[in-house]
Amino acid sequence: xxxxxxEAEIEIIRENALMVTATLTEVxxxxxxxxxxxxxxxxxxxxxxxxxxxxxxxGYGSRNNAFPYSLCISVNDIVVHGFPSAYELKDGDIVSxxxxxCRNGYHxxxxxxxxxxxxxxxxxDMMRVTKESLALGIEQAKANNRVGDISFAxxxxxxxxxxxxxxxxxxxxxVGKSLHEDPxxxxxxxxxxxxxxxxxxxxxxxxxxxxxxxxVYTLDDGWTVVTxxxxxxxxxxxxxxxxxxxxxxxxxxxxxxxxxxSNPELNTGHLAG
Numbered sequence: 001x002x003x004x005x006x007e008a009e010i011e012i013i014r015e016n017a018l019m020v021t022a023t024l025t026e027v028x029x030x031x032x033x034x035x036x037x038x039x040x041x042x043x044x045x046x047x048x049x050x051x052x053x054x055x056x057x058x059g060y061g062s063r064n065n066a067f068p069y070s071l072c073i074s075v076n077d078i079v080v081h082g083f084p085s086a087y088e089l090k091d092g093d094i095v096s097x098x099x100x101x102c103r104n105g106y107h108x109x110x111x112x113x114x115x116x117x118x119x120x121x122x123x124x125d126m127m128r129v130t131k132e133s134l135a136l137g138i139e140q141a142k143a144n145n146r147v148g149d150i151s152f153a154x155x156x157x158x159x160x161x162x163x164x165x166x167x168x169x170x171x172x173x174x175v176g177k178s179l180h181e182d183p184x185x186x187x188x189x190x191x192x193x194x195x196x197x198x199x200x201x202x203x204x205x206x207x208x209x210x211x212x213x214x215x216v217y218t219l220d221d222g223w224t225v226v227t228x229x230x231x232x233x234x235x236x237x238x239x240x241x242x243x244x245x246x247x248x249x250x251x252x253x254x255x256x257x258x259x260x261x262s263n264p265e266l267n268t269g270h271l272a273g
Contacts, residue, residue: 002174002182004200009106010241010250013176013202016053017108017239017251019101023047024112027071027099028259031114031266033091037073040097041084045070048101056100056107056179065222072098072111074224079167079208079216079233081223091117094127096235100179107179109204110251111237114260115267123211123232126164127270130209130234131253133157137187137207141240141247143199151189154207159188165214166207167233170225175204175239197242205247206237 005013023044030043048055048070055070067081074082074096075089082096089095098111113127133154140149150172158164172185183195187207210216212231219226227233238249260266 002195002201003176004198005176005202006200009176010200010202012104012106013108013239014250016101016103016106017110019048019051019053019103020099020108020110021252021255022051023099023101024097024110025255025259027097028114028256028266029263031089031095031116031263033116033265034088037075037084037087037089040073041069041071044099053101053103056102056109060179067223070099074098074233074235076232077227077230079210079225079227080170080235081225083221083224089116092119094119094123094232094234096233098235098237105177107175108239108251109175109179109237110239111206111235112253112256113234113236115270116265117267119267119269121269124267124269126209126211126232127234128272129158129162129164130207131236131270133207133209134205134236134238137205138238138240138247138249141197141203141205141242143197143242143244145197146192146194147183147185147197148189148193149191150205151186151194152191155188158207158209165210165212167210167214167216169216170208172204172206172237174202176202199242199244201242203240203242204237205240206235208233208235
C-alpha cells in the first residue's frame, strides 16, 4: 500500500531526515585515515540516542539475521549494507554512509559518500555525477508523474550519458512509519512506467552507481553487497516528498558538504563550485 502523508506528518519526517543529516555531518567531521568504521558507527549511535532518536537500521530485518549496527558503512567496492568493523580507513578510500533516524513513530533515511585523501579523479567524477542524478530524480518526483520518470532520469544521467553501471538488484523505496514502504523506486527504467505518484507520498530516492559493471553479489553475512568486478561504487540518498511541481528533499547535503570542506582529510574534488 502506498501512503500519502499529512503536512504534520511530513514535518515530523523532515525533522528526522534532518537529524540524519546532522548525524552524517558528525561523521564527516570525524572521518580520517586510521579511524575505524566501527568508531564511526558508535559515534553515530551516541549522537542519535542523545537527540532522542533510535537508529532505524539497528535490529532491522529477520530475527535470524537482523542488521547489527546503526550505520551501513560501505567502503570502495561495497555497494551498500556494509558492516562497521575494525577496518581502518586508508588514503584513497571512498566511504558510503547510510543512516536512519526514528523518532515519534516516523523514519528519516539518508546516505552520503565521502572521499578520503587521494581518490582517483574518475571516482570523484562518478561521485559528482551520481549526486547530480539524485537531484534529477528528485525533480521528477512530482504529482501525476510515475515512478519510471524518476528511474529514467537517474539511469539516463549515470549510464546513458556517462557509462556507469546502475545497480538493478537494489532500489529506493517509500519511507514513513516503516523504514521500507511501497513503492519501490528503481534507478533504471522508462518514462511513464510504474506507479503513479500522488502529492505527499514520501520516497527514499537513492542511486547506487558502479564505476564498472552493474552486476553485484551478496557476501555470506547476508547483507554486504559488493560489485562483481571489484570496482568502486557510490551511493547517495535523500528522503523526498512528492510535490506538485517537483520533489522536495527533506534531508540536506549542505551541512555535510560544509563539514567536508572543513575537514582537511577529505577530498572535496567531487563538489560543485
